[in-house]
Amino acid sequence: MPxxxxxxxxxxxxxxxxxxxxxxxxxxxxFKIKSISKDGNIISILSPTNSSKTELLKIISxxxxxxxxxxxxxxxxxxKPTGEIVLIPExxxxxxxxxxxxxxxFALGLNNKDQVKQEKINEIIxxxxxxxxxxxFPNDKSLGFRFRISFARALVVNPKIILIDEPLKxxxxxxxxxxxTLICSLTKQLNLTILISTANVNEAISISNKIILMNxxxxxxxxxxxxxxxxxxxxxxxxxxxxxxxxxxxxx
Amino acid sequence: xxxxxxxxxxxxxxxxxxxFLWIILFEFILPVNNILPKPSVVLLSFSALWNDYKxxxxxLSTVGAIYISLxxxxxxxxxxxxxxxxxxxxxxxxxxxxxxFSNFIPWIILGIFLIYWLPSSEYIKYIFVxxxxxxxxxxxxKQELRNVKKEYIESAISLGADEKTISKKIIWKSIQPQxxxxxxxxxxxxxxxxxxxxxxxxxxGLGNIYRRALEYKDISAIFTITIITGIxxxxxxxxxxxxxxxxxxxSFV
Numbered sequence: 001m002p003x004x005x006x007x008x009x010x011x012x013x014x015x016x017x018x019x020x021x022x023x024x025x026x027x028x029x030x031f032k033i034k035s036i037s038k039d040g041n042i043i044s045i046l047s048p049t050n051s052s053k054t055e056l057l058k059i060i061s062x063x064x065x066x067x068x069x070x071x072x073x074x075x076x077x078x079x080k081p082t083g084e085i086v087l088i089p090e091x092x093x094x095x096x097x098x099x100x101x102x103x104x105x106f107a108l109g110l111n112n113k114d115q116v117k118q119e120k121i122n123e124i125i126x127x128x129x130x131x132x133x134x135x136x137f138p139n140d141k142s143l144g145f146r147f148r149i150s151f152a153r154a155l156v157v158n159p160k161i162i163l164i165d166e167p168l169k170x171x172x173x174x175x176x177x178x179x180x181t182l183i184c185s186l187t188k189q190l191n192l193t194i195l196i197s198t199a200n201v202n203e204a205i206s207i208s209n210k211i212i213l214m215n216x217x218x219x220x221x222x223x224x225x226x227x228x229x230x231x232x233x234x235x236x237x238x239x240x241x242x243x244x245x246x247x248x249x250x251x252x
Numbered sequence: 253x254x255x256x257x258x259x260x261x262x263x264x265x266x267x268x269x270x271x272f273l274w275i276i277l278f279e280f281i282l283p284v285n286n287i288l289p290k291p292s293v294v295l296l297s298f299s300a301l302w303n304d305y306k307x308x309x310x311x312l313s314t315v316g317a318i319y320i321s322l323x324x325x326x327x328x329x330x331x332x333x334x335x336x337x338x339x340x341x342x343x344x345x346x347x348x349x350x351x352x353f354s355n356f357i358p359w360i361i362l363g364i365f366l367i368y369w370l371p372s373s374e375y376i377k378y379i380f381v382x383x384x385x386x387x388x389x390x391x392x393x394k395q396e397l398r399n400v401k402k403e404y405i406e407s408a409i410s411l412g413a414d415e416k417t418i419s420k421k422i423i424w425k426s427i428q429p430q431x432x433x434x435x436x437x438x439x440x441x442x443x444x445x446x447x448x449x450x451x452x453x454x455x456x457g458l459g460n461i462y463r464r465a466l467e468y469k470d471i472s473a474i475f476t477i478t479i480i481t482g483i484x485x486x487x488x489x490x491x492x493x494x495x496x497x498x499x500x501x502x503s504f505v
Contacts, residue, residue, distance in 0.1 A: 061410040083412035089403035096502035097425045106421065107411045139502045150407065157411060 002075035005193055006033040006060070006085075006161055011069035012218075013055055025052040026059075027218040029069065033161070033193060033210075040187035044204040044211045045197045046247065051216030053197035054090065057163045060195070061087035073160060083107070086154040090165040094149035096139035100130050103138070107153045120156060127186060128152040144175035148182070155186070161193045168203055180207055205243050206233055213250050223250045289472035294479075297472035305461045305473060307480075313456035315484060317377045318442050325385035326435070329393065336393060337419040344394045351391045359384055359441075363449040374455055381446055385438065392434040396427040425500075432496035436489050443485050 011029035014022050033043055047053055058064040060071055062081045071078045073085065094103050104121050125131055128148040138146045147167060154162045167183065168176055184207055187194055198204050204211050211225040225247060231239040279291045289297070301307040329336065363380045370376045400423050408422050450459025458481055465473035 058406065063406050063409045081410050081412055083410075085410065087406060087410035089406055091401070091403045093403040093407035095404060095422065095425070097428075097500070106408075137502060153407070153411070163410075 001035055003034065004032045004072070005035040005074060006195075007072035008032070008060060009070050009072065011056065011059055011066045011071070013052070013059060013064075014067045024218040026056055026066075027220045029056060029214070029219065029221050031212045031221055031224065033195070035074075036191070036193065038191055040190065040192045040194070041210070042184070042187055042194045042196060042208045044208040045195065045214055046201065046204045046211050047197075047199065047214035047219060048216045048251075049199045051214060052219040053199075053214065054165050056214075056219060057087055057165050057195070057197055060161075061085045061163050063087055083157040084159055085161045085163060086157060086159040088147075088150045088154055088162065088164045088167070090167075090169060092138070092143060092146040092150070094138040094146045094153070096137060099135050099137050100125065100149055100152075101134040103149050104152050104156050107157050124152045124156045127155070127189075128182065142175060143171050144179055147171070147179060151182070151186075155190070155192075161195055164194060164196045166197055166199070168198070168200070183207065201244055201247055202235060205240055205247075206235075211247065213247065215251070286471075289475050293472045294476050297470070297476045300470075301461070301473055301476055305464060305477075307461070307477075310457050310461050311480070311484075313377075314446055314450065314458040317381050317457070318439070318446050319488065321378050321381035322385045322435070322439060322442060325382055325389055328386065329389045333393075333424045334416055334419045336390060337397065337423050338415065347387070347391050347394055350387070359445055360448050360452075363445065364452065367449075367453045371453075377446065377449055377453070377455060377457065380449055381442055384445060385442065388438050388441075389431070389435070392431055392438075393427065396430045396434075397423065399430070400426045428500040429496065429502065432492060432500055436492050436496075439488055439492060440485065443481070443488075447481070 008029055008031050011026060012024065013026040014024045017023040033041065045053055045056065055064065059066045062071065062079055062085065065079075078085065095106065098106060101121060104124060105117065108117055108120065125134060128151055130145075130148055130152065133145075138149055151162075151164075164183070167179060171179055180203075183194060183196075186192060196204075196208070205227060208227055209229060210227065212221060213223045213225070214220065215222050225243060227233070227243065228239070231237070233240055274288065275291050278285065278288050283290050362383065366376050366380050404422050404426060405418055408418050413422070446457065447459040447462065450457030451463050452459075454460060454463065458477060461477050462474060465471075465477065
């Protein structure tokens with residue numbers, strides 16, 4: 001097994017602006033994620049808002065092509081979306097014309113896993129806490145409910161990495177706590193590798209094993225922080241504050 | 253004054269009010285006038301419409317031309333949806349430019365050309381309604397493609413969906429509620445165009461009844477056929493709404 005699950009090597013992205021001038025939005029993005037055998041791994045990409053985190057996640061998942069650089073998944077170049085790296089966009093992406101079960105079946109259908117379909121779907125539905133809601137449609141449900149569907153749809157294809165674009169951005173209160181617990185507990189239980197983008201330092205420290213710092217205009221990786229999960233990660237503890245200060249210092 | 257969210261109940265009440273006003277005004281107060289017929293005369297005109305104006309044949313001819321052509325146009329668009337969704341900008345630009353031109357050249361002109369080219373064909377009306385339906389469904393489809401939420405497409409791509417699956421299961425499905433809203437509006441336009449077409453061509457259809465009733469200065473026939481047309485258009489729009497709510501019930505939030 002290769003040492004690194006994911007290698008992001010010198011990724012850049014530019015496009016032509018309205019005036020025709022070339023605009024660089026991502027430059028020299030470099031980081032590596034180790035293959036971890038147990039308890040899973042949550043990595044956060046932390047950067048200010050509007051720093052093209054979404055664009056970076058699209059490139060890592062091969063939804064978009066980079067202008068330069070390469071993505072290596074388990075030692076091989078990853079250029080075409082295959083379900084091995086699944087992207088959960090920031091805005092709700094559960095299909096409103098499909099019920100919970102159909103949304104998950106859609107993903108399984110794409111990956112020719114019909115034999116194990118029913119058992120797998122029921123298992124995933126139960127894991128994300130949607131048991132009893134199989135026939136419900138997502139269009140009149142909360143953001144938390146729709147996130148669970150998108151998460152279940154990602155889990156069902158057994159991806160190597162799940163990319164979640166700002167999962168907590170528009171979620172508040174109890175639902176936010178529930179989503180954090182869901183992501184953290186399933187990461188551990190299913191030994192997942194999850195890459196989250198966020199602009200919130202506190203959230204990044206609380207949930208991640210590792211934080212990758214990215215500058216803005218253009219987005220550029222500027223450092224990495226390993227979080228010691230054995231420490232008390234409650235806000236206002238000494239360890240939390242010291243990590244937070246170090247991160248904030250890196251951005252200055 | 254603000255309109256209530258659901259004005260249907262009020263509309264029903266208003267319709268009943270208008271109906272009673274018409275009875276009181278034109279049956280008892282102004283029985284002889286050149287504006288609207290007496291309600292009792294309208295009742296009697298049903299038999300004349302049935303026998304003299306051949307209402308069943310003409311009614312079925314118009315209804316058939318509109319709904320069969322509309323359904324056929326939708327089915328054809330449905331069957332070539334993947335091609336239409338994937339089709340390049342040239343086709344989109346061509347259709348949208350034609351749509352823009354149609355603001356200045358009324359669609360009935362196409363009907364006049366068709367009558368000129370094939371004066372004796374009874375099917376020409378079907379072709380006319382079909383062409384308009386087909387064109388507008390494609391134009392609306394192309395317009396709605398711009399509004400498809402990219403997060404649906406991006407999540408499907410990352411799951412490994414191919415272009416065909418995305419076109420069929422994501423993009424086509426995603427635009428259906430709005431496309432059906434356009435169908436309801438299109439269906440209203442088709443009624444006007446079909447009646448004008450029949451009026452001009454003189455073939456079978458409700459337009460032909462209007463033409464003959466106008467020639468005979470038969471105001472009660474005109475009035476009665478208008479009520480029948482109105483009820484049919486209302487029922488037609490309810491049918492399309494029913495189909496939309498049954499099959500494409502979702503909304504985007």
